[in-house]
Amino acid sequence: MGGYIDLHIHTTVSDGTLSPSEVVRHAKEKGLKAIAITDHDTVEGNREALEEGKKVGLDVLTGVEISVGCPYGTMHLLGYCIDIDSSFLKERLEFLQKVRSERNLKILDKLKGLGIGIDFSDVLQMAGGEQVGRPHFAKAMLKKGYANTNQDAFDRFLKKGAPAYVDRFRFEPQEAIGIILKCGGIPVLAHPFTLGDLKPKELEDFVVELISLGLKGIEVFYPEHTDRQIAGYRYLAEKHGILITGGSDFHGYGKPNVDIGIYNGNKDISLSVIETMKKMQEEGKRN
Numbered sequence: 001m002g003g004y005i006d007l008h009i010h011t012t013v014s015d016g017t018l019s020p021s022e023v024v025r026h027a028k029e030k031g032l033k034a035i036a037i038t039d040h041d042t043v044e045g046n047r048e049a050l051e052e053g054k055k056v057g058l059d060v061l062t063g064v065e066i067s068v069g070c071p072y073g074t075m076h077l078l079g080y081c082i083d084i085d086s087s088f089l090k091e092r093l094e095f096l097q098k099v100r101s102e103r104n105l106k107i108l109d110k111l112k113g114l115g116i117g118i119d120f121s122d123v124l125q126m127a128g129g130e131q132v133g134r135p136h137f138a139k140a141m142l143k144k145g146y147a148n149t150n151q152d153a154f155d156r157f158l159k160k161g162a163p164a165y166v167d168r169f170r171f172e173p174q175e176a177i178g179i180i181l182k183c184g185g186i187p188v189l190a191h192p193f194t195l196g197d198l199k200p201k202e203l204e205d206f207v208v209e210l211i212s213l214g215l216k217g218i219e220v221f222y223p224e225h226t227d228r229q230i231a232g233y234r235y236l237a238e239k240h241g242i243l244i245t246g247g248s249d250f251h252g253y254g255k256p257n258v259d260i261g262i263y264n265g266n267k268d269i270s271l272s273v274i275e276t277m278k279k280m281q282e283e284g285k286r287n
């Protein structure tokens with residue numbers, strides 16, 4: 001069963017397997033009414049998706065997903081309806097790309113120091129045009145016989161604490177939220193379950209802190225959220241008067257169990273959130 005909208009989708013511009021136009025056509029075929037493209041640290045795919053959306057008659061919102069440093073597990077921030085032509089946004093995202101590629105070279109150096117003879121060209125080949133990351137190092141190591149499985153490569157070399165691990169730069173919540181706001185966008189906390197097993201009070205305090213920085217919504221509906229988590233996140237969003245959003249985190253065929261428009265609780269989210277976001281964006285422009 002397809003949902004009405006899907007506000008969390010990756011394309012080949014980051015780590016998805018469908019191009020922005022293919023994503024739009026797939027969503028249209030599945031009967032969705034609106035989608036948002038939320039590639040990691042880049043808005044490069046938005047223009048193509050917007051144009052294809054116009055062609056096939058599907059509402060496409062601009063978007064991005066940014067990794068954020070926080071005291072808990074993994075924090076991702078979604079930014080909707082952002083101005084993709086903002087030079088400030090471009091500069092900040094290019095900065096992230098730059099630190100990402102510096103990190104990759106450091107990982108390569110460490111691997112070389114450990115006697116792993118792979119070249120960056122091997123890693124690039126594995127990435128096939130995607131943003132290069134640790135999974136591509138793992139694949140290259142596998143191919144050259146330095147690891148038995150991807151997991152083995154991560155366990156022995158690449159995971160946090162392993163000898164070829166390199167810390168990753170992340171914006172702090174204040175800066176990440178500020179960037180989205182400055183580009184006229186709507187910052188939404190992505191898949192809160194990745195923050196880890198927080199006590200309800202801890203989670204609420206954190207969300208309240210994020211709201212004070214400008215957070216405008218929570219991604220309540222997400223394939224990996226349990227009914228209980230959905231109820232908890234929904235309660236928090238309603239209590240503090242922020243948006244309830246949802247998305248599949250569709251990555252194309254990379255995550256075969258996830259299809260566009262499918263996320264836990266898809267009947268509970270409707271087009272109204274899109275209208276609300278558009279209104280917020282218009283109000284933001286006027287102020």
Ligand SMILES: [Zn+2]
Pocket residue numbers: 065076190191
């Ligand atoms: Zn994410």
Ligand SMILES: [Zn+2]
Pocket residue numbers: 008010038065249
């Ligand atoms: Zn995502």
